[in-house]
Amino acid sequence: MTTESTSERARAERYQPGEIEARWQARWQADGLYRVRDHVEGRPNRYHLTMFPYTSGDLHVGHWWAMAPSDTLARYFRMRGHNVLFPMGFDAFGLPAENAAIKGGAHPKDWTDANVVRMRRQLRSMGASFDWDREVVSSHAGYYRWTQWWFVQMFKRGLAYKKAAPANWCPSCNTTLANEQVKDGACERCDTLVEQRFMAQWFFRITDYAEELLDNEALDWPEHVKVMQRNWIGRSEGAEASFALEQPIPNRIVTSDHGAELVRGTTEIRVFTTRPDTLHGVTFMVLAPEHPLVPLLTTPAQAGAVREYQERASHATEIERQATDREKTGVFTGTYCINRLTGDRVPIWIADYVLATYGTGAVMAVPAHDERDFAFAGRYGLPVKVVIAPPDWDGQPLAEAWTAPGTLVASKQFDGMPSTEAKRAIASYLEQQGWGGPKIQYRLRDWLISRQRYWGAPIPIVTCPDCGEVAVPEDQLPVELPYDVEFRPTGQSPLALSPEFVATTCPQCGKPAERETDTMDTFMCSSWYFMRYADPHNEAAPVSREAAEAWLPVAQYTGGSEHATMHLLYARFFYKVARDLGLVPGDEPFTRYFAQGQILGPDGRRMSKSRGNVVAPDDQVQKWGADCFRAYLMFLGPWDQGGPYDVDGIVGVSRWLNRTWTVVVDPPARVTDTARGRELRHTVHATLKKVGEDFEEKRFNTAIAALMELTNELQRLRDAGSTDGDAWDEAVRMLSLMLAPACPHIAEELWARNGATGSVHQQSWPVFDPALVVRDTVTLVVQLNGKVRGRIEVAAGADEAAARAAALADPRLGEALAAVDVQRAIYVPGRLLNFVAR
RNA sequence: GCCGGGGUGGCGAAACGGCAGACGCAGCGGGCUUAAACCCCGCGGCCGCAAGGCGUGUGGGUUCGAGUCCCACCCCCGGCACCA
Structure with a gap:
């Protein structure tokens, strides 16, 4: 009869995640449980942030993989007494909206807004503790007004400039791209090979901050991300040197497709070199085919060959041009310069x-000491002049370039000097003579932010025939993106086709003028969104100093490391500008950053519709519940590692939550038994210690495993029929608290069912009792010459003598030890006793 | 080529220099059930009947003791790479 009624009850009280989760989510929202105030007495502020998603249409497993552990961490720190800001929003401008619009006929704005609604609902189903009152959507005028404000500040500070230059052009996306958005010569977004187009574009002077951006050593970031940024910035120390042209070029007017312009003549060619010590060994100069001086330097006899070469070079793809194993080719211009x-x-x-885009676009060639120049000289029969003698060099021609340090020869007054010293000596000699001097060169280029597309924030600039480029005054922002526009890409900005948009008046002189029609790179939007969360409704500033002081910088940022040289670099740049504007405290936006790995499809490949290996989170939630899905993602393995999503494994986590549910709603009989109670309390407190430490270190997988072990222990006690009532109550209470960060719904339900008042999410993280974590007796491993020979039980504080005695008293061990000549023993209290014998 | 991260059961993975494989998945055996699913119990690195031996990519080393530390190498993943 008892069994009957118990199973009846268990059936009626089955764990039903769908019902519980919907109920608690509604309740939390109604209670405003996660609304964050800027200041709470006794609770230090702490800003946790996970990268906001692009409004692609549906949340995918990758979003859950990134956000569920982030939410768990935010919840844990809240329980640890912090006032935690954990906001969410949408990165809503960008090409996919336009592409979808062109395909499906919906307007990019409508498409995006619909996706926001959809994704917001999906995000809510996670049960995450986002403060939705602080949501930002980057495509809304209330937000991009401030993105434009940022542009104006950059412009005012001389950090934004327009320049005609060769730019990366993606023929599929129909727009220019920043250097960071080109990977292996192809568009980072669509993999189409990029071309070089000569266009007038807006740039940000991120290179002004190169040195400061390079200085990332002290950041608590993953080493590989810091290294990627340092590589990307690519600092080179060397010298700039000027070479006199044999025939100086006079100033003259040149007419081209871009109109007539004055081209200043020159008497010199400047080069950057990291090897000023080899300056005496220069045997030829090489200019990039696109170098502006090339047409002016070329002799009539060479003009045909040069033009043909330039033509060929312009058709080579970036990939071809950057292949390191490529045959070095070139042509002579017919003119000479003088090595001063x-x-x-x-x-x-x-x-x-x-x-063309690195250094001065020209190099001095020293074939004796540079592999590339050596190969080139070999091919075209150019002389090789040794100026750094290899050790034991006999004066014979080199078989290959000598690039290592050495001693200078054939270098006039520098002869005999070690090359490392000569670098400095020759650089300062150049400076003294006015021929150049020491120089630091970066690989990093200025950030190209113009995009010839519709769905972005318009660049707030007006071009006036009299005043030139004038920034739209802050009080006239936003420059609204018109809705009624033909947004099909043509290669020029769709906004240019809208006369109503283009026609305006000059903010300075009031005369008719034209608006800039390009829009801004969407990485602009994401470069400052984390500041806006601190003060999302401010109408007077992107963020008030007060709110910035309250929250910034971000204490814990999480997101994928694919953004290492894009978003994460741009955001650091913006933050430094914000600091210079007096807007924010500190120098760095993200004190601590954690890069989670990438979750893959069950087949181990990137999830994509075309591969058909996409796992839809909505389906997983529907089938297993949000708590189960969250916990499973965290249980899969180390967060920074990523890996395939195994659809079959989740059942294990589901079984665990069901067992947890069952032991709590259908507990064993209560007795008073302090000995058994102490055993249980030991398990609970040891788990508490372990789970807390794991959360601190973001080891969610082992934290979940420890909770599983605790549940298994409770299950054993339940199967045994009875347990100490008080210890059981404590165990259940602690279990609910420990579950709260990772599995917020079931934790809340179990908390409530045990008659506790208030939300489990407003409780403090319990403190473990160290006295309960240690055990009274411990199992010692007994080894003989490092091999395990047996185990003994001793008191926790046993000294070596006691441990030895216990080992000798053990019949098997005693016999084994008697048979050998024990020299000494190694005793590690609580762990092992190793006898060393001959 | 340079830089970073990894190689541990059939699979995902654990492991302050101290019992390798916790916790799970899949598998096998058993229980429950008319049956199946669910659920519960048990087994599970390799060789060996056993005693025992061998096992964390490979080869050395340090140590009483090495998955863990040091040296050399192999393989996989990510980044950078004609940047003068």
């Missing part, structure tokens, strides 16, 4: 292994 240090006459060549 030696007076040597040096022929000027062009070759496509020289990049």
Whole structure:
């Protein structure tokens, strides 16, 4: 009869995640449980942030993989007494909206807004503790007004400038791209090979901050991300040197497709080199085929060959041009310059292994000491002049370039000097003579932010025939993105096709003028969104100093490391500008950053519709519940590692939650038994210690495993029929609290069912009792010469003598030890006793 | 080529220099059930009847003791790479 009624009750009280989760989510929302105030007495502020999602349409497993542990961490720190800001929003501008619009006929704005509604609902189903009152949507005028404000500040500080230059052009996306958005010569977004187009574009002077951005050593970030940023910035120390042209070029007017312009003549060619110590060994010069001086330097006899080469180079893809194993080719321009240090006459060549966009777009070639120059000289029969003698060099021609340090020869007054010293000496000599001097060069280029597309924030600039480029005054922002526009991409900005948008008046002189029609790179939106969360409704500023002081910088940021050289670098740049504007405290936006790994499809490949390996989170939630799905993602493995999503494994977590449910709603009989109670209390407190430490270190997988062990222990006690009532109550209470960060709904339900008042999410994280964590007796492993020979039980505080005695008293061990000549023993209290014998 | 991160059961993974494989998945055996599912119990690195031996990519080393520390190498993943 008893069994009957118990199983009846268990059936009636089955764990039903769907019902529980919907109920508690509604309740939390109604109670405003996660609304965050800027200041709460006795609770220090702490800002946790996970990267906001792009409004692609549906939340995918990757979002859950990123956000569920982030939420768990935020909840844990809240329980640890912090006033935690954990906001959410949407990165809503960008190309996919336009592409979807072109395909499906919906307007990008409507498409995006619908996705926001959909994704917001999906995010809510996670049961995360986001403060939705602080939501930002980057495509809403209330937000992009401030994105434009940022542009204006950059412009006012001379950090934004327009320049005609070769730009990365993606023919599929129909827009220019920043350097950071080109990977292996292809568009980072769509993999189409990029072309170089000469266009007038807006840039941000991120290079002004190169040195400061390079200084990331002290940041609590993953090492690999810091290294990626340092590589990307690419600092090189060296010198700039000027070479005199044999025939100076006079100023003259040049007419081209871009109109007539004055081209200043020059008497020199400047180069950047990291090897000023080899300056005396220069035997030729190489300019990039795109170098502006090339047409002016080329002799009529060479004009045909040069033009042909330039033509060929312009058609080569970036990939071809950047292949390191590519044959070095070039042509002679027919003219010469003079090496000022030696007076040597040096022929000027062009070759496509020289990049127009790095340094001065020209290099001095020292074939004896540079592999590339050596290969080039070999191919075209150019002289090789040794100026750094390899050890034991006999004066014979080199078989390959000598690039290591050495001693200078054939270098006039620098002969005999070690090359490391000569670098400095020659650089300062150049400076003294006015021929150049020490120089630091970065690989990082200025950030190209113009996009010839519709769905972005318009660049707030007006071009006036009289005043030139004038920023739209802050009080006239936003420059609204018109809704009624033909947004099909044509290669020029769709806004240019809207006369009503383009026609305006100059803010300075009031005369008719034209608006800039390009929009801004969407990475602008994400470069400052974390500041806006601190003060999302401010109409007077992007963020007030007060709110910034309350929350910034972000204490814990999480997101994928694919953004290492894009978002994470841009955001650091913005933050430094914000600091210079007096807007925010500190120098860095993200004190601590954690890069989670990437979750893959069950087949181990990136999830994508075309591969058909997409797991829809909504389905998982529907089938298993949000708590189960959250816990499973955290249980899969280390968070920074990522890996395939195994659809079959989740049942294990579901079984665990069901067992947890069962033991709590259908407990064993209560007795008073302090000995058994103490055993249980030991397990509970040891778990408490372990789970707390794991959460601190973001080891969610082992935290969940420890909770599983606790549940298994409770299950054993339940099967045994009875247990100490008080210890059981404590165990259940602690279990609910420990479950709260990872599985917020079931934790709340079990908390309530045990008659506790208030939300489990407003409780403090319990403190473990160290006295209960240690055990009274411990099992010692007894080894003989490092091999396990047996185990003994001793008191926890046993000394070596006691442990030895216990080992000898053990019949098997005693016999084994008697048979050998024990030299000494190693005793590790609580762990092992190792006898060392001959 | 350079930089970073990894190689542990059939699979995901654990492991302050101290019992390798916790916790799970899949598998096998059993129970419950008319049956199936669910659920519960048990078994589970390899060789061996056993005693025992061998096992954390490979080869060395340090140590009473090495998955863990040191040296050399192999393989996988990520980033950078004609940047003068």
